Amino acid sequence: MSYQVVVLEDDPGIATELTEALDLSGFEARSFGSLARIREHLSHHEAHLLLIDLGLPDGSGLDLLREVRSRSDVGIIVVSGINDEAERVAAIELGADDYLTKPFSIRELIARVRRLLNRSGNTAFTLTRHQLERRDVYRFHNYCLDTASMLLRSSECN
Ligand code: CA
Secondary structure (H helix, E strand, O other): OOOEEEEEOOOHHHHHHHHHHHHHOOOEEEEEOOHHHHHHHHOOOOEOEEEEOOEEOOEEHHHHHHHHHOOOOOEEEEEEOOOOHHHHHHHHHOOOOEEEEOOOOHHHHHHHHHHHHHHHOOOOEOHHHHHHHHOOEEEEOOEEEEOOOOEEEOOOOO
C-alpha cells in the first residue's frame, strides 16, 4: 500500500511539480486548487499526509489546517509563498508539523514528507470517518437523525 499525499495548491505549475515528484518517490499524490475541492475529496478519500498552501482563491489554508487538526494527528506540511513570520507562527500554533517557504527544493520537500510519514506511520485521515465517530444527532419536527448509525427515526433518539 502506498501513502496517499493530498496537496492543496492553486498554482497549477507548482501543483504539477509537487504531484509528479511525489509520484516518482512512490507516493500517491492528488492535488486540489481550492478549499472547497479538497474538502470534497477528503470527505470521500483517505489521506496520510497533507501539503497545504495558505493563499487560496476561496480562503486561507489555515482554515483547513484548523479543521483537520481538531479531528486528527495526520501529518501536515504548510508550503507557502507568503514569507511572513505571523503566518508561519500561526501555522505552527495551529498544529502544522512542518513549514516550507516557496521557492523550495523538491528534494528537501520529499525528505520532509518521508520523515513525517515514518514518524506518524500509516494512520489515515478522512473527514467523513471522524465526523461520523463524533456522532451528531439532529432533531427536527418529529424526526431525529443519528449520524453514527445514519438512521432517521420518527421517535426519540437515545
Ligand atoms: Ca497560493
